[in-house]
Amino acid sequence: MSFKVTLQPSGRPFTAQADTSLLQAALDAELLVPYGCRDGACGACKAKILEGQVDHGKSPFTTLPETDRAAGMALMCCAHARSDLSIECRDVRSAHDIPVRKLPCRVQNLEKLAPDVMLLRLRLPPSEVFQFLPGQYVDFMLADGQRRSFSIASAAHADNSLELHVRLIPGGQFTSHVFSAMKERDILRIEGPLGSFSLREDNTAPVVFLAGGTGFAPIKAIIEDLIAREIERPITLYWGARERSGLYLHELAERWARQRADFRYVPVISEQPPEGWSGRTGLVHHAAMQDIPDMSGHQVYACGAPAMIDSAKKDFSERCGLPLSSFYADAFTFSANNPV
Ligand SMILES: Cc1cc2nc3c(=O)[nH]c(=O)nc-3n(C[C@H](O)[C@H](O)[C@H](O)COP(=O)(O)OP(=O)(O)OC[C@H]3O[C@@H](n4cnc5c(N)ncnc54)[C@H](O)[C@@H]3O)c2cc1C
Ligand code: FES
Structure with missing residues (x-):
């Protein structure tokens, strides 16, 4: 019916x-x-x-x-x-005629970016053109029917590869496999692109990106795409992690800030700032609120742990005047197949 x-x-x-x-x-x-x-x-x-x-x-x-x-x-x-x-x-x-597809792919390389973050680069079949909007994610389709979601961290896909940033979840079935057993040339199956997290371009409002840990991945894809297409828009990136190692591509973000006059990067460490850390400390969304007490004319794109997203959404709208319609988020929730 x-x-x-x-x-x-x-x-x-x-x-x-x-x-x-x-x-x-x-x-x-x-x-x-x-x-x-x-x-x-x-x-x-x-x-x-x-x-x-x-x-x-x-x-x-x-x-x-x-x-x-x-x-x-x-x-x-x-x-x-x-x-x-x-x-x-x-x-x-x-949906811009972007089809959601199931594809086999090969592990092209694995690189540890931090003790608990692995860069996983996937090579897609040479005959395939995999279209996606920067910010979207793919699902790994595991042999037992389960799925695991990971954001695409690269904007360009001309070389037919996808970059992912995988955080190790202690005891996690898939991420433990990535860290301990996965090797180059392994074959995996993905479905994608999925999700609606991508830059709204019908607007030129200043953008606040709020990333927690590997929540940096889809934001990196969006920023690299903005830079490649020379889109001019004031951008502030707040990237929060518990420790310095969690800002696993800190130098890349610093380079963006040097390259573009309209780009500001604010790293924030919540638990263990290293000796000599002169940057911000505390919760990443609090840093954004201190700097931008009036967010009414901004768009916010937040990505990371669900608790960070919920707090940012509530505090930005109730205390900084951000319209809820200007808050876009991708929460890294866990697979529903697992007990939480
Ligand atoms: C749309 C979307 C995009 C995502 N993108 C990324 C990404 O780019 N990079 C990334 O690192 N992660 C990302 N995630 C989170 C990622 O999917 C999970 O961390 C992953 O599925 C864990 O798989 P696992 O098999 O290792 O753990 P599981 O075997 O599924 O879980 C083991 C235990 O850990 C708990 N757990 C699972 N995931 C998490 C978590 N994220 N945090 C805390 N506890 C957890 C579970 O409740 C369970 O008790 C994304 C999630 C979503 C929904
Ligand atoms: S997409 Fe429906 S609750 Fe996440």
């Missing part, structure tokens, strides 16, 4: 089958609505149902509590249409 869904205020329509999530139905219609994890963990796809009924499916109460449900909210990645629908979704873009 199929239903007509209309996104408001744009009026853009799509058709949703009763057994397909609203997110999948929108993407199938080449409408890029906000989303991240696709399994109910990050909340990026939360939208208000203005008219009609949905089945919330496997929406977890942690992400979609009873109060949200009572207020008509739904997670588009979990909800299914049960009637024609009208849904409030202000941030809807065309």
Whole structure:
């Protein structure tokens, strides 16, 4: 059974089958609505149902509590249409005809950037052109059917390779394998590109990038793309880590700041600043709030641990006047197959 869904205020329509999530139905219609994890963990796809009924499916109460449900909210990645629908979704873009594909790839090289961060470069099949928007991610499809998500850290893909930054999760199945057993020429299977985290270019507002740890990866892709296309826009990058080693490409960020007059880089260490560290300390989003107490004219792109993103979203909007519609985030949630 199929239903007509209309996104408001744009009026853009799509058709949703009763057994397909609203997110999948929108993407199938080449409408890029906000989303991240696709399994109910990050909340990026939360939208208000203005008219009609949905089945919330496997929406977890942690992400979609009873109060949200009572207020008509739904997670588009979990909800299914049960009637024609009208849904409030202000941030809807065309998917630019970028297909989501499943591809084999080879490990081209592995390089330790920090004790717990590995650069993993993947070589795609020579005949394939893998299109993506800088900021998007890929899923590894593991042999047992599980998936693991990693952001693409490179903007250019002319050489048919993808760069990823993998943080080691103690006891983590996939990341432990990357650090201890994976080797060059291994074959992996990926699906992508996925996610809606990418620069909104319909606007020239100053940009604040907020990266926590390997949350730097998709932000690096976006910045390298901006630099390559010579897009002029005031940019401040706040990159936070517990220790100095967590700022694993610090010199690259410093180079961007030297290259561009409109680029500022603020590294922030939260736990163990090294001897002689003259930079900022504390929480990375607090540093941004100290520097930019009025964020009303900015766009913020935040990426990293879900707790950092939740705090930044709340504090920036409540205390610095950032409109919620100008906060874009990619939360590094865990695979739903795992107990949290
Ligand atoms: C859209 C998206 C993009 C991502 N991009 C990146 C990226 O570019 N770089 C990157 O390093 N990570 C990224 N992540 C996080 C990454 O997917 C997970 O860290 C990874 O799936 C862990 O896999 P694993 O098999 O090693 O751990 P699992 O075997 O899945 O987990 C083992 C244990 O660790 C816990 N755990 C799992 N992941 C984390 C975590 N991230 N932090 C704390 N505890 C955890 C689990 O709850 C479980 O108890 C991204 C996540 C999402 C959703
Ligand atoms: S909760 Fe739906 S995309 Fe993450």
